[in-house]
Amino acid sequence: MATLEKNLEIANLVCKFGDHNLLDLYKEVVEPSFFKNKSRKAGKSNFYFDEVSLVNLGDDLLGKKDTLAIVGRFVKQTKLEREQYRDSSGKLVKDKQNLDSAPSAIFALILNNHRLLYAAETKYAPTPENFRSTLSYFFRNEQINYKDSLPKEERNPFLKEFPIVEITLTPLTNQKTLNENIYLFNKLKKVTFILNDRNSEIDGEDMFRQMQETSDEAGGQGKFEITNNEGLNQKVIAQEANKATIQGNQNIILLGTDKSGKRLKIDNEDVKIQTTIEVVQNNIFSTVLHMFSAFTKLIQSNEIKVKQTDAETQKILNTIDTNKVTTILENETD
Numbered sequence: 001m002a003t004l005e006k007n008l009e010i011a012n013l014v015c016k017f018g019d020h021n022l023l024d025l026y027k028e029v030v031e032p033s034f035f036k037n038k039s040r041k042a043g044k045s046n047f048y049f050d051e052v053s054l055v056n057l058g059d060d061l062l063g064k065k066d067t068l069a070i071v072g073r074f075v076k077q078t079k080l081e082r083e084q085y086r087d088s089s090g091k092l093v094k095d096k097q098n099l100d101s102a103p104s105a106i107f108a109l110i111l112n113n114h115r116l117l118y119a120a121e122t123k124y125a126p127t128p129e130n131f132r133s134t135l136s137y138f139f140r141n142e143q144i145n146y147k148d149s150l151p152k153e154e155r156n157p158f159l160k161e162f163p164i165v166e167i168t169l170t171p172l173t174n175q176k177t178l179n180e181n182i183y184l185f186n187k188l189k190k191v192t193f194i195l196n197d198r199n200s201e202i203d204g205e206d207m208f209r210q211m212q213e214t215s216d217e218a219g220g221q222g223k224f225e226i227t228n229n230e231g232l233n234q235k236v237i238a239q240e241a242n243k244a245t246i247q248g249n250q251n252i253i254l255l256g257t258d259k260s261g262k263r264l265k266i267d268n269e270d271v272k273i274q275t276t277i278e279v280v281q282n283n284i285f286s287t288v289l290h291m292f293s294a295f296t297k298l299i300q301s302n303e304i305k306v307k308q309t310d311a312e313t314q315k316i317l318n319t320i321d322t323n324k325v326t327t328i329l330e331n332e333t334d
Contacts, residue, residue, distance in 0.1 A: 003278040009118045018163040023316040028146045033138035045078040047134040056327040063309030071108040076126040112309045117291040132169040139165045171272035178271040187231040190255040193224040
């Protein structure tokens, strides 16, 4: 089969229903959001999931059982418009035309650890942020639908226990790229660490663990800043930045000036993990296996850190109907 080399993006998807996490409403909200045929309209485009499957990717590298993931294609249905073109003589010709277009990406949301693997399948593919906003829209609709299906006396208690969903998507950083970018500064004047909502995990260094726990207990978002207009110690900042961002639970913002004195700003988007994979045309499963293989290698090489599958997560995964799960193996996708 024909293949294309594409970038693989990896992010930490955090889904919070108040104090509850993604899998706490798996059957009520998550499953129907992915598997019902629905779309989200945004401007002149419609976004939807296509050919979605619940799959077993094999042994859980960080647990005792299997790795389960929701995989599929994410599509942006839109119209390309033109008003004029340049003819062979170099003259601009007015000619309004519309062309239907449906660029797409392949995704795998790993349920064991909530990491999103994402690769553009075509040019002009929808972005991970398009994915996040579409998923948030579907989750909110399904959460309201489920609430409305309950007896009236149970609806308000349900929303009190499970407030309307909030989803964040934080790119995992490339530690080598992060270090290199820190040394682009002539003067690194300010570093801001922002603690995001997280899944059921705190595996960071002591300082960030304590900050996260305090933020959780206070019911807010934590932020920690280090400033020095004369310039911070870049070696120390590099060490702390690596600790903070390796799991994808924190955002980092670096501010300062470059060697020419111009203002320089760097954040997670500038240093996100990107590795290339082979996207197999018209074969989602083969592409997902390539994505998962690359993800596994990054874990084994300690370039990224992912929590072990905890007992509570595994307990919920054990309740998923195995008849709905497709096991995909390398030799079955050729």
